[in-house]
Amino acid sequence: MSYSLIICGIIQQVLHFMLLSSFPFFSFSSPTFVGTCVMLGVNHYLVFSYFRDVWHPFSEVLAVFTVCLWLVPFAFFVSLSANDNTLPSVNPESRNLLVGDKTDLLDSYFSAKNKRVGLLSALKGAQEWVGLSFKNKKTY
Numbered sequence: 316m317s318y319s320l321i322i323c324g325i326i327q328q329v330l331h332f333m334l335l336s337s338f339p340f341f342s343f344s345s346p347t348f349v350g351t352c353v354m355l356g357v358n359h360y361l362v363f364s365y366f367r368d369v370w371h372p373f374s375e376v377l378a379v380f381t382v383c384l385w386l387v388p389f390a391f392f393v394s395l396s397a398n399d400n401t402l403p404s405v406n407p408e409s410r411n412l413l414v415g416d417k418t419d420l421l422d423s424y425f426s427a428k429n430k431r432v433g434l435l436s437a438l439k440g441a442q443e444w445v446g447l448s449f450k451n452k453k454t455y
Contacts, residue, residue: 327354
């Protein structure tokens, strides 16, 4: 691999590290976030150029893209979809989250029947909206 590809990969990982200082909160106009997005595009271009000129098996190409380019941004995306209210704690100012006469957030969370939050519930909602059902059907 060329030195420019390695240097761009290191710069991108340093920018990802800098994003951790304000992690759950991203400002889309911050220089760090913009730099991360630009370096992601530049890194993709350089990797595509490299694999266009040098032949490697598809499994190696996929491994480079998965580990070197997509792993950290995908981890940021997945961790942002985690719900903060799943922990059994509550802010005194946010008592309106509690359901009924429950006194702590954990009881309230488990007693709420129609509360749908998070990435999994969004995907289940999309599945119901499309009308797909994947139930175990016995075919014998």
